[in-house]
Amino acid sequence: MSSNVGINPDxxxxxxxxxxxxxxxxxxxxxLAHGEDKVFNAALDPRKLGPGIWTPDTYFRNVKSSNxxxxxxxxxxxxxxxxxxxxxxxx
Numbered sequence: 001m002s003s004n005v006g007i008n009p010d011x012x013x014x015x016x017x018x019x020x021x022x023x024x025x026x027x028x029x030x031x032l033a034h035g036e037d038k039v040f041n042a043a044l045d046p047r048k049l050g051p052g053i054w055t056p057d058t059y060f061r062n063v064k065s066s067n068x069x070x071x072x073x074x075x076x077x078x079x080x081x082x083x084x085x086x087x088x089x090x091x
Contacts, residue, residue, distance in 0.1 A: 016064070024089045025056055033084035040080040046088055055088075 032053075034040070046055050060066065075091040 020091065022089060022091050023058075024087070025058065026088075027054075027056060027086050028084055029054055029086055030084045032080050032086065034080070034082050036082055039082070040078075042078045043076060044078055045076050045090075046078050046086070 046053055077087075077089040079087040
């Protein structure tokens, strides 16, 4: 048994919606490489490390508004490996 369900795109074209996501990014910055065997972990926004720290200029097309989720503190996690691999997660 099969059925064809059609959705009229005009109905949903002007709808607004809200989503919560965990946004994760990875990149490498050799300037942040360190000789320690442990990974550097911090609960902070990498942009607060200073003006010389490069971060991706990521954006969402056609967004009306966006914000970082913060309850008692920023919901961000930064990890830097000894090779300078960066992992950044934000909610």
